[in-house]
Amino acid sequence: MSRTPLAASFSPDYTSARARFRAGALALGCQMASWPVDQKGPDGQELTIDLAILGDPNPKRAVIVSSGLHGVEGFFGSAVQAALLEETLGGFHPGPGTAVIFLHALNPFGFAWVRRVNEENMDLNRNFLRSDEQYTGAPDGYAELDPLLNPPSPPPAFELFLPRVGWMILRQGMPALKNAVAGGQYEFPQGLFFGGHSPSKTAQVLDAELPKLLGGCERVVHVDFHTGLGKRSTYKLFVDHEWGSDGAEALAKAFGADVVEPWEPEEGVSYAIRGGMGSWCKARFPNMTYDVLAAEFGTTHVVNVIRALRDENRAWQWGKRDDVASIRATAALREAFAPGDPEWRHACVEQAVHVVEQAIEVISA
Numbered sequence: 555m556s557r558t559p560l561a562a563s564f565s566p567d568y569t570s571a572r573a574r575f576r577a578g579a580l581a582l583g584c585q586m587a588s589w590p591v592d593q594k595g596p597d598g599q600e601l602t603i604d605l606a607i608l609g610d611p612n613p614k615r616a617v618i619v620s621s622g623l624h625g626v627e628g629f630f631g632s633a634v635q636a637a638l639l640e641e642t643l644g645g646f647h648p649g650p651g652t653a654v655i656f657l658h659a660l661n662p663f664g665f666a667w668v669r670r671v672n673e674e675n676m677d678l679n680r681n682f683l684r685s686d687e688q689y690t691g692a693p694d695g696y697a698e699l700d701p702l703l704n705p706p707s708p709p710p711a712f713e714l715f716l717p718r719v720g721w722m723i724l725r726q727g728m729p730a731l732k733n734a735v736a737g738g739q740y741e742f743p744q745g746l747f748f749g750g751h752s753p754s755k756t757a758q759v760l761d762a763e764l765p766k767l768l769g770g771c772e773r774v775v776h777v778d779f780h781t782g783l784g785k786r787s788t789y790k791l792f793v794d795h796e797w798g799s800d801g802a803e804a805l806a807k808a809f810g811a812d813v814v815e816p817w818e819p820e821e822g823v824s825y826a827i828r829g830g831m832g833s834w835c836k837a838r839f840p841n842m843t844y845d846v847l848a849a850e851f852g853t854t855h856v857v858n859v860i861r862a863l864r865d866e867n868r869a870w871q872w873g874k875r876d877d878v879a880s881i882r883a884t885a886a887l888r889e890a891f892a893p894g895d896p897e898w899r900h901a902c903v904e905q906a907v908h909v910v911e912q913a914i915e916v917i918s919a
């Protein structure tokens with residue numbers, strides 16, 4: 555028997571991941587829906603965000619498990635959902651008034667095309683601005699880094715990237731670099747971490763559909779799966795609470811003080827972001843206690859992640875789809891966000907399933 559059975563939860567592409575999700579949900583008797591995003595995949599297939607509800611369709615207390623807000627990161631999130639539907643939750647019946655709600659492939663375009671962003675080059679976790687916020691601006695330092703991050707040419711066969719980034723880190727410090735790079739920007743539509751100029755299709759779908767699902771809810775624990783941040787094969791749960799606040803303390807108690815971390819620069823692994831889905835959900839549903847845990851699973855060093863993002867974006871913006879350089883850049887991006895190593899896959903899905911079990915305990919208490 556394989557030592558890494560959960561590695562088999564991964565699907566090779568968006569279409570098979572979606573089919574597997576729907577089959578697993580159907581087998582558990584979930585209520586289901588598909589929301590089109592008016593985009594097509596590489597094989598001309600319709601792309602949808604898929605919903606499955608296990609338990610009460612009008613819940614008072616719900617766990618939401620979402621995948622693929624960052625496209626390519628959906629390989630992992632979808633694998634977690636497959637493991638839950640096919641294994642962990644088999645025979646599980648949420649109590650009266652409770653439900654586990656699955657959202658599959660929040661950015662189906664990015665998942666299908668193996669990009670982190672959507673059809674408009676938007677980083678969707680920078681796109682959820684609240685109604686009082688403007689889609690303008692960029693962090694201090696982004697404009698200076700733009701020529702390094704977003705050269706207007708396809709990736710060359712060979713390039714000395716690491717020394718240039720190493721020099722930047724020395725000069726600015728890692729937290730400052732992370733903030734400048736990853737905080738979200740609204741001025742460079744072809745650049746990395748672009749938050750868009752208006753609400754994305756995904757934001758519109760969630761804005762229209764989530765209130766129908768959560769109308770009677772009092773408590774939501776939403777686990778949104780991501781990869782590419784933090785130490786390999788470990789995870790952190792980033793939350794929209796301040797350090798030391800009651801909300802942060804309660805989540806630390808439920809999920810572990812060593813993994814729960816408020817979104818905050820300087821201190822920890824993450825960086826200050828604008829337009830995050832978590833703060834938007836909280837603001838969208840002020841009459842319930844709505845916690846979003848951005849579950850970030852580490853894959854490789856941040857410099858490798860940035861490099862993979864940069865090369866893939868260059869290839870997409872300036873190269874041709876079937877060039878060797880483009881194919882190589884796509885493969886590298888996929889490896890940076892969904893490593894092929896079965897040990898990584900098994901260990902991370904196992905930990906992710908455990909996080910969802912903890913979330914179910916919170917709403918069942």
Ligand SMILES: [Zn+2]
Nearest residue numbers: 624627780781
């Ligand atoms: Zn992500």
